[in-house]
Amino acid sequence: MKAVQFDAFGPAHEAACCADVPDPGAPADDEVVVEVIAFPINPADLLTIEGKYAARPPLPYTPGAEAVGQISQTGAGVDGLASGDHVMLLSRENWAQKRKVKAAEVLKIQTQPDRLLQYAMLKVNPATAALMLREYVELESGDWLIQDAANSAVGHCVIRLARKAGIRTVNVVRRESLVAPLKASGADVVLVDLDGLSGQVSEATGSGPRLAIDAVAGDTSLRLAECLAEGGVLVNYGMLSGEPCKMMPDWLVFRRLSLTGFWLARTLGQMPRAGIESLYAELAGHVRDGTLAVGIEATYDIADIKGALAHAGQQGREGKILVLPNGQV
Template sequence: MRAVVVPEYAPIEEISIGDVAQPQPGPDEVVVEVAAVGIGFVDGLKVQGRYQTKDPLPFTPGAELSGRILQTGQGVSGWNVGDRVFANVRSGALAEYCVVPAAALRRLPDNASYAEGAAMPINYLTALYAIADRAAAEPGETLLVLGASGGTGAAAIAIGKLLGLRVIAAASTEEKREFAAGLGADETIDSSAPDWRERFKGEGNGVDIVFDPVGGQLGEEAFRALAWRGRLLVIGFASGEIPSARYNIALLKGASLVGVDMAQLERREPELAKERLAQLDAWLASGELKPVVGEIVEFDDFQRAFAQLSGRSAQGKVIVQVGHLDG
């Protein structure tokens, strides 16, 4: 089968598609014929060996996939060949076929496309866990989303609105702000403007929650935009820079700096993970939640998907279309 192969950690321009053996399912596993793969910022770091955990070489990148079940292994129940599914795996998604633990499978409803399924697994669980649990958001609170036009930011806008929050989207260009407004943001601000924090100065003007997948100077400035008892959610560092928090700001504002590591959720809080996944799946099936799909690139052009993430030009979740499956 065809798969993206990383023989050595390297820039994405040096990575290519190769021929590898088609995998077989072990006990409690299935083989999924891959239709689409969602690409995230972390995928690019893993390819270069810059992520905090490294995949053993050689490996196939990609963690978020959708497709249909081709084979089931011994002990698999509740799933059948041909079922439409999506899943989050450690790696291996950027291939024509991928082995997936049956426990990781989620059913893709008929009202969702394969591209939408591939956009779901990480971003929307991250946003729901961050906003509902780590920030303990209450309806009516104000949520400031940094990097609002990207895949994670778009998910935060959607989840914020579903939870009854007032959402302010921060983005650096007019095109990105218009995109965020189209997703339902109540207000947009130009995060590239030197005085963007002026909007939040003065008693009663700060934000209750900041959702920050960007980091860097923007994250530091957003920490200062918090209201009394505000919470800044540390999601990631797409800017490539880790901010230095000023503890005196937390003191003066009674504010909290809250880390969000979705990778640890299932290990440390498995029951909460199940509850949040069930909520997301219910919203997806009912049509209340529609994952935001950005550009869809063909498998042979997979490098362009990574370039969009590293160049911070993506709007919505960037998808690599691996297989042209019906439905």
């Protein structure tokens, strides 16, 4: 069977390749075999291949934080799962045609044929958006938040989930061309990141947002923090700028602002199984009712993983890059 591997850290489209690897074989009593239907390429995957993520894995390594698949075999001791079930893979190393994992490392999901690829993107971005919206500030209907990278997959999820909850969003982007599409997606206010941002935000929101969601860091963190209401929280979940987060110490002291970080893997690792199941059942429901729909720019065969990775690393994309390791759905 085929899997994506890399044996040295470096630019993703150069370091990773499609390799022939042994078939995983029959499952043990507590395992299942999953035929992978689709997996997305996320920024965390690119950082993993580059050796810039949380911890460097042992090499050679198969990346892949998320995927959707269909069970083809179950172990004799597995209950509640059967061949043919669609599942989301909770563990990593998912960029392969097949996965053999513990039954506890998959989550059965109710899917729809016309939205199957959306479930491949359920684990990371929708969950990141949902948890950042609820874990740091008790936002109520009518409250404001501000976010950068608003055209990203997480950004779109924040907009849609916030709108469903009655929370209003200020969305900061780098290009004027993104304003109209984001407004059409449900964004309340869309601003191009220029000097004078805090004045525009104050004029739009009145008292200012209570929550800022930051994927960029660097000077952008500072500009978002300047926009916050007293006692507001800036949550950073990315480093698109490659620079440290910035915050004025007098804002921490006199305006009671706070700066914290969000990492999905740690948050999920601290949640009980029931909490994880509840979270993803809720998010899967949002996919079914159309609240969540992440844009897809292109799909690739696993044999062209280098092309897929190069595409995923390009600026200005209008959607996610997905790989279909067992052919078109």
